[in-house]
Amino acid sequence: MKFSGRIGPFIAVLTLVASIVSPGYAQDAGRGESVFKACAACHTTDDTNRVGPGLGGIIGKKAGAATGFRYSSAMKNSGIVWDEKTLDAFLESPQKAVPGTRMPYAGLKDTTDRADLIGYLATFK
Template sequence: MKTEGTLVAFVATIALAGVITTPGHAQDAGHGKTVFKACSACHAPDQANRVGPGLGGVVGRKAGSAAGFRYSNAMKNAEIVWDATTLDAYLESPQKAIPGNKMPYAGLKNPTDRMDLVAYLATLK
């Protein structure tokens, strides 16, 4: 049916545009702040580096470029600018997104938690 083909094309266009959605869920930065508590053992919500780099201003920043942090070669050489799509992929599986990076984290598997965490990270300046 022609309508189905149009719908499939529309959905594919949205997916390719990098829109991250979970049906029936609007991003919730407040919940993302709660999810971030697990990240805060290694990451600060400002520019302060800890075991991991500070995440203030991470959205829009090139991967491996936070001042004063010693990144792996994999992260320094990644041609990634952090946005909703790249952060979602990295948070789901850091080693798959950037093989050889130093972050010892298996990934955040819950897509709603990831989406909310990304929304929270976008608030960090």
């Protein structure tokens, strides 16, 4: 596509900026490990359940399905399969993402912290 006049360079710069600043999930798993420390009071990075379920291999798992953990009906019936998008929404606001969940957490509001945490959790297969 070719643009004439002054709009051409503007579109080119805008396209370049959008590709660099894309809100995708360019995570820093090392930083995510630090973010996870707040989660570690209730969760593990393996399949061991605590107050919350173990999060080992969470990417691709069905919500409410960890063996031996007593989930709310809301979580068991949510139909969620955990991926970057569903984890991001849940971590931002658990009660909004799954109304009726028992997770007593207000949410992780910082987008970068959530992305880094998801990147860290994704390292556990």
